[in-house]
Amino acid sequence: MQEKIIILDFGSQYTQLIARRVRELNVYCEIHPFNHLPEFDDSVKGVIFSGSPYSVRQEDAPQIDLSLFHGKFPLLGVCYGAQYIAQHSGGEVVPSKIREYGRANLHYIDHNNPLFNKVGNLSQVWMSHGDTISSVPANFEIIASTDSVKVAAYHITGSQTYCIQFHPEVTHSTDGKQLLENFLTTICGCKQDWTPDAFIDTTIAGLREKLGNDLVVLGLSGGVDSSVAAVLLHQAIGKNLHCIFVDNGLLRKDEFEQVLDSYKHMGLNVRGIKASDRFLGALAGLTDPEQKRKAIGRVFIEVFDDAAHEVQNVKWLGQGTIYPDVIESVSVKGPSATIKSHHNVGGLPDFMKLKVVEPLNTLFKDEVRRVGKALGLDDTLLGRHPFPGPGLAIRILGDITPEKVAILQEADAIYINNLKSSGWYDKVWQAGAIFLPVHSVGVMGDERTYENVVCLRAVSSVDGMTADWSHLPYELLAKISNEIINNVKGINRVVYDISSKPPATIEWE
Structure with missing residues (x-):
């Protein structure tokens, strides 16, 4: 015990x-x-x-x-x-x-x-x-x-x-x-024997006892939490775990192919589903952040449910829920005021009829990474920045269009690649570009432009509960700004967000 x-x-x-x-x-x-x-x-x-x-x-x-x-x-x-x-x-x-x-x-x-x-x-x-x-x-x-x-x-x-x-x-x-x-x-006389290896051993044994020969379906996101949850479940039940990775059209540039490729080397049973048209169709005309999140959540459940039904006799839904999600949903005074809808806490629609298994719901984010390291996951996956479940939809303020998604993907790719090549990627907790719902006047060559603005966001944090803006070097910011404006058609201005959490949140929506 x-x-x-x-x-x-x-x-x-x-x-x-x-x-x-x-x-x-x-x-x-x-x-x-x-x-x-x-x-x-x-x-x-x-x-x-x-x-x-x-x-x-x-x-x-x-x-x-x-x-x-x-x-x-x-x-x-x-x-x-x-x-x-x-x-x-x-x-x-x-x-x-x-x-x-x-x-x-x-x-x-x-x-x-x-x-x-x-x-x-x-x-x-x-x-x-x-x-x-x-x-x-x-x-x-x-x-x-x-x-x-x-x-x-x-x-x-x-x-x-x-x-x-x-x-x-x-x-x-x-x-x-x-x-x-x-x-x-x-x-208290505690033995101090709770280590990542001990957690792995007890969790895998517990999952085997709990799940037996039942089939489990799990939605992968490419992030740390779902990946570590998948590997734990895979080690416990092997091919009885069916993983689904949905392309909602709101991922980073080339992320769908890159993530699927990384999972091939982990022995997981993964199926990739392209569904960008369904998601972008549901988002058309929506501008309210909560409405966008709920639309994405609804379509994801529909797409996921369709895929899950193709696996015969599945009984469990695997999730990468971690401990802060659990704590915040059962607070001293009851659930706290909704800041933004969470993708894991809140239950499943009745029609899915699946029991939930959450191997990581006692761990903090840094503990998940330590467990992942002990499981042998690649450092590039373990070091990935958190990425919101709704993806770029909440980094595009206002309505979503395929054109805006394409512009932001290009700008974000330039930003993230520069952070990696400069050695800054691993120094920040989370970074991303935000598409602002404003146009600004600019000059390119001898012509006047009236185009879009993107904002760069980078924060330092331990667990995401609080965060401070990262003090990126001016020279690096200048290089990123020049590359984005010169290479991404439709952007003529780049700004940098220097807000901390609180009072601001990490994401803008």
């Missing part, structure tokens, strides 16, 4: 980061909303309470029954978690006289306490709270303080409950990883 840590989410922006840090220490963990508790069986080695945007003093603050955990599991409370446990144990939480945000240093550390083993004197930590613990009960021992926060960390005597009023998961907390490792190994 795979040992695990349960992280209970009280709504903090940092909850996913806690999970990532735990997994970097080769310990499996799961995030669950505080109000949707999972089953706590013998595999659970410890529990972490996250922070929260709420104050424990608010009437509508998240509440949880501490008797379910205290004394039964090792428990680490972080910020809100620490304040909640203190307040509900007889301590006092009050508004901070000075709002405590940013860097601080631990002026006092109890090095005899296992939580602070190997944590250095004056260790830098990251504070982010408007309340503070002013007093604790007699059976609470203070194990760390800063110059302005006396109860920076405490331990409930005679128990395995530890709490901190700072964030160990952020890189600004210089010994945060050490503190988490102390909790996971010394206090």
